[in-house]
Amino acid sequence: MCGIVGYIGKRKAYPILIKGLHRLEYRGYDSAGVALINEQGQLNVYKAKGKVSELEAFCESKDIGGMIGIAHTRWATHGEPNTVNAHPHYSESERLAIIHNGIIENYAVLKAGLMEQGYTFKSDTDTEVLVQLVEYTQVNRHVDLKTAVQLALQQVIGAYAIAILDKTHPDTLIAARKGSPLVVGIGEDEYFLASDATPIVEYTDQVIYVEDEEIVALRLGEKVDITTINNVAKTPEIKRLELSLSQLEKGGYPHFMLKEIFEQPRTLTDSMRGRVNVRQDNIALSGFIDNKDRFLNAKRIIITACGTSWHAGLIAMYAIEEFAQIPVEVEYSSEFRYRKPVINKDDVVIAISQSGETADTLAAIQLAKEKGAFIFSICNVVGASIPRVSDSGCYTHVGPEIGVASTKAFTAQVTALTMLALCIGREKGTIDKEQFVSIVRELGQIPAKIERVLGEDKRISDFAKIFSYAQNFIYLGRGYNFPVALEGALKLKEISYIHAEGYPAAEMKHGPIALISQEMPVVVVAPHCGTYEKVVSNIQEIKARKGRVIAVVTEGDELVSKIADYCIEVPATEECLTPLLTVIPLQLLAYHIAVVKGCDVDQPRNLAKSVTVE
Ligand code: AGP
DSSP: OOEEEEEESSSOHHHHHHHHHHHHGGGOOSEEEEEEEOTTSOEEEEEEESSHHHHHHHHTTSOOOOSEEEEEEEOOSSSOSSTTTSSOEEOTTSSEEEEEEEEETTHHHHHHHHHHTTOOOSSSOHHHHHHHHHHHHHHHHTOOHHHHHHHHHTTOOEEEEEEEEETTOTTEEEEEEEBSOOEEEEOSSOEEEESSSTTTTTTOSEEEEOOTTEEEEEETTSOOEEEETTOOEEOOOOEEOOOOGGGGSOTTOSSHHHHHHHTHHHHHHHHHTTTEETTTTEEOOHHHHTTHHHHHTOSEEEEEEOHHHHHHHHHHHHHHHHHTOOOEEEEEHHHHTTSOOOOOTTEEEEEEESSSOOHHHHHHHHHHHHTTOEEEEEESSTTOHHHHHSSEEEEOOOOOOOSSSOOHHHHHHHHHHHHHHHHHHHHHTOSOHHHHHHHHHHHHHHHHHHHHHHTTHHHHHHHHHHHTTOSEEEEEEOGGGHHHHHHHHHHHHHHHOOEEEEEEGGGGGGTGGGGOSTTOEEEEEEOSSTTHHHHHHHHHHHHHTTOEEEEEEETTOOHHHHHSSEEEEEOOOOGGGHHHHHHHHHHHHHHHHHHHTTOOSSSOTTOOSSOOOO
């Protein structure tokens, strides 16, 4: 949540900062702001409620000069989203300006202490407390900015990525991180700073991922200077970025979400490249190969994740238990981290995260690590915090996912987890060769089959027009497709603001059936496998109560097509792979309903792509 950008160099900072904010807008967009030190040494701060474009409009008549600056796009934690609470925040004397991503948990105590010293506060934010504390330390301890930041952070409990400017030192930009991501870009005589690499890729591919509890000083004409909060000097490790600019653009689609849905045939091919070998009927997953014993000796696998990633984890539970015969527990990271779970040394914990920065999942990993479990992560963003703290893992390699609603990351997570389940099962001998080979071959067919499902886009957009009136939706599925029902409901809620519930189809009789009426669209995921006949009975029960059914079925289905109001067909495949196909119409349905309703598809209200606070 919240995006931060910084620049120091020989160019005008403002255009670089604004472009960077646009790239980071997916992280939060309830207000935005920029601070610049101009050629006369003035520190100008401009802020606006709403999106980055509002800030640009506000700055049109302002002095935007300066070759050093910081900028922020906010997702409110403390204080309502308005201009006063927007970042950057000045210090008492307006000598300093700060931007912050995270939460200062002990801000109230610190604030009370500063107020006793005569400090006044304009905003309700925890961030303003931090900048005041830095200035107080500078003044009272007679230290330079970096030391003041260091001493102030020693008193702070919480999570942060911060950047600070001091108008009396226009050649220095100080930043620090603990629990919230921060990347430094190294150009020629210039430095960039951002929450992730997307604002940086345009200028340089040389980056440093700042580690927890590190403070970075970026000074013109000097090398990057990194020390820890406890003043231990660190040697910066420069890495090469694997990201291209074209991946960050819409490429002709009206929304990133639609682009990302349509990218799935390619992204899944990329996810499987070098791993699934259809010619040799084999799967090679290096994260598994290098740690085979941990998986083979595991008494239990615990999967921890949030949101869509949690849904992918639930599908993995079916696959791992079926093929590897290892008991699996799937946990919401936010619950797991606080409920004193029993974790043993021979447990394997699989953490799933698109962003690799989700605070609750990071904390869940930390807890499991302390108990000695082996941590394997499935992540999309290369170099993010979660893969860095894990023992091993597997990148999904789908490229940047910018739409807040996760689509291509989900199918890649399911693919990676299915590959892992198959690898463990093959090694343990709990899946027979014939079934293994058949699934491996079918995995190779999935991108082409998704392409066929995408061909249904026009029909799905027609259904969307019919159903966009609805206030509530129910999504039903069973077995591997129960999590798909949950995911379909989540997609609809997130971007169209229609209330939607996902249920295991058979649970309907235990309560939700009371909701069924003509007004209630019911989306049933009913591919021809497993409990198909039972799901058909559930559809009959809905129809008997005049519910309107949209069914996702296997091509050629004759039974459901006779009773459902609308059917969307997907090609036949192995049961464990059906989610990769059945989720596509649900992604498209949510997308088109949101478009018909005029919603902001890529940046839905109140949401942020990367949830770096708990
Ligand atoms: C998905 O559409 C959501 N925006 C959200 O549930 C997301 O999946 C969740 O916040 C987890 O994020 P992560 O995968 O980056 O950890």
